[in-house]
Amino acid sequence: MRKRVSAAVATGALALTGLAIPAAHAAPAEEEIKLSNIKVNGGKDVAIGTGNKKFTLTFDASHSSNIEANPSISAWKGSSGILLPDGFLRDQCKEVSATKSSCTATFNVNPQDYDIDNSEAGTWSTEVFISAQYPSSAYLDKSNIKSFKVLRAAKLTTNAAPEPIKKGKTLTVTGALTRANWDTFKYGGYTAQSVKLQFKKQGAATYTDVKTVKSDSRGNLKTTVKATVDGSYRYSFAGTSTTPAVNASGDAVNVT
Numbered sequence: 001m002r003k004r005v006s007a008a009v010a011t012g013a014l015a016l017t018g019l020a021i022p023a024a025h026a027a028p029a030e031e032e033i034k035l036s037n038i039k040v041n042g043g044k045d046v047a048i049g050t051g052n053k054k055f056t057l058t059f060d061a062s063h064s065s066n067i068e069a070n071p072s073i074s075a076w077k078g079s080s081g082i083l084l085p086d087g088f089l090r091d092q093c094k095e096v097s098a099t100k101s102s103c104t105a106t107f108n109v110n111p112q113d114y115d116i117d118n119s120e121a122g123t124w125s126t127e128v129f130i131s132a133q134y135p136s137s138a139y140l141d142k143s144n145i146k147s148f149k150v151l152r153a154a155k156l157t158t159n160a161a162p163e164p165i166k167k168g169k170t171l172t173v174t175g176a177l178t179r180a181n182w183d184t185f186k187y188g189g190y191t192a193q194s195v196k197l198q199f200k201k202q203g204a205a206t207y208t209d210v211k212t213v214k215s216d217s218r219g220n221l222k223t224t225v226k227a228t229v230d231g232s233y234r235y236s237f238a239g240t241s242t243t244p245a246v247n248a249s250g251d252a253v254n255v256t
Contacts, residue, residue, distance in 0.1 A: 030136070030137060030138050031063060031064055031132075031136070031138055032063075032138065032140070033061055033062070033063045033067070033130060033131075033132055033138055033139065033140040034061070034062045034063070035059050035060065035061055035062075035128075035140070035142075035145055036059065036060045036062070037058070037059060037060045038057075038058070038059040038145055038146045039056075039057070039058050039059070039146070040055065040056070040057050040075075040126065040146055040148035041055040041056065041148065042056070045148070045149040045150075045151050045244055046109075046124075046148060046149065046150045046151065047151045047152070047153040047154075047244045048109060048111060048116070048150060048151070048152070048153055048180065048182075049153040049180045049187075050111065050112075050180050050181075050182075050185045050186060050187065051110060052108055052109070052110045053108075053109050053110070054086075054106060054107065054108050054109075055106075055107055055109070056104055056105065056106050056107070057073060057075065057085070057104070057105045057107070057126055057146065058102070058103065058104045058105075059103050059145065059146075060096075060100055060101070060102055060103070061093060061100070061101050061103055061130055061140075062099055062100045062101075063099065063132040063133075063136065063138060064099055064136075065132045065133045065134070065135070065136040065138075066095055066098065066099055066100070066101060066132070066133050067093050067095075067100075067101040067103070067130060067131070067132060067133065068093070068130070068131045068132070068133055069091045069092065069093045069094070069101075070091065070092060070093070071092060071093060071103065071128055071129060071130035071131070072127075072128065072129040072130075073085055073092065073103075073105040073126070073127070073128050073129075074126070074127045074128075075107060075124055075125065075126050075127070075148075076124065076125060076127070077120050077122070077123070077124040077125065077150065078119065078120045079115070079117070079120070080114055080115065080116045080120050081114070082127075083107050083109055083114060084107075085105035085106050085107050085108075086106045086107070086108050092104055092105055093130075103130075111180075111182040111185060112185055116182050117182050117183055118152065118181065118182050118183050118242075120150070120182075121150060121151055121152050121182075121242035121243075122149065122150065122241065122242060123147050123148070123149060123150075124147065124148055124149070124150045125143065125144040125147055126144060126145050126146050126147070126148070127142070127143050127144065127145075128140065128141075128142055128145050129141045151239075151242055151243055151244045152179045152180045152181075152182065152242055152243050153179065153180045153243075153244065154177065154178065154179040154180075154190065154237065154239075154243050154244060154246045155176075155177075155178045155179070155187060155246065156175065156176070156177050156178075156195070156235050156236075156237055156246045156247065156248040157175045157176050157235075157248050157249075158173065158174075158175045158233060158234045158235045158248040158249065158250070158251045159173070159174050159175060159251055160172070160173045160233045160251045160253050161174075163252075163253055163254060164253070164254040164255070164256050165227045165253060165254070165255055165256070166227070166255070166256055167227055167228060167229075167255050167256065168226060168227065168228075169226070169227050170224050170225070170226060170227070171224065171225050171226070171227045171233075171253060172222065172223075172224050173197060173221075173222070173223055173224070173225065173233050173235075173251075174220070174221060174222045175195075175220070175221040175222075175235045175248060176189065176215075176218075176219050176220050176221060177189070177190045177193055177195055177215045177219045177221060177235070177237055177246075178190060178219050179243050188219070189215065189216075189217070189218040189219020189220065190215060190219045190243065191215055191216065191217050191218070191219055192214060192215060192217075193214065193215045193219075193237065193240075194212050194213075194214060194238075195212070195213050195214070195215060195221055195235050195236065195237050196209050196210075196211075196212055196213075196235065196236045196237075196238070197209075197210045197211050197212075197213055197223055197225070197233065197234075197235055197236075198210060198233070198234050198235070198236050199225075199231055199232070199233050200231055200232045200234075200250060201229055201230070201231040202229070202230040202231050202232075202252075204231070207232075207234060207236070207250075210225060210233075211223060211225075213235070221235055227253065227255045228255065229255055230252075230253065230254055230255050231252070231253060232250030232251060232252045232253070233250065233251055233253060234247060234248045234249065234250040234251065235247075235248045236248070
């Protein structure tokens, strides 16, 4: 066992011998792996319905010895556990230069296969374990390189009637707002939500807001307006923390 020498003893020994002890040098730190340009689903929220949904996690990884081709990459939240990407451990990182690789993990998620329930809509995490090529011993083990939103996909419909309609008469606009239910694996009405009724005059480029309508206990929408000019009506939902925004297809009305 190496014993510790006190400063006083060491100083005395140096004074007697007149010898100098070389300064100690710390071992050079291992070069770190650097990640950049990290994106999930191209930077968009991931809206999952009742069937399969594919999305990607992409990033660039840099190191002087470059990166091993097969990192461990996963995504998760709550009880859903780890979602392994398609082709797990199969050349997910491709060299683009002597020091940089471009990495892609493709996830194919089905709520039934992964037992995802409604409570797990919201912010998810990503995890990566990646190592540099030999002879470097550098590796990166990070619990969340990028957080992202996983949302319950929504659908929205619009129907304006009667068509055609005389100018000044009352037009009834109905529709329905539904979203994916990951507990039943069906779409169900999204109740008590504020939805905008919008109108686009024939020949115009954009829709404008007309009024706000609340969805009923089954997600149904209904309101009336006075017919004035030819154009299209649609419902538009701004989204919530668990459900993405969605626009219905426009329903054209001919005013005579």
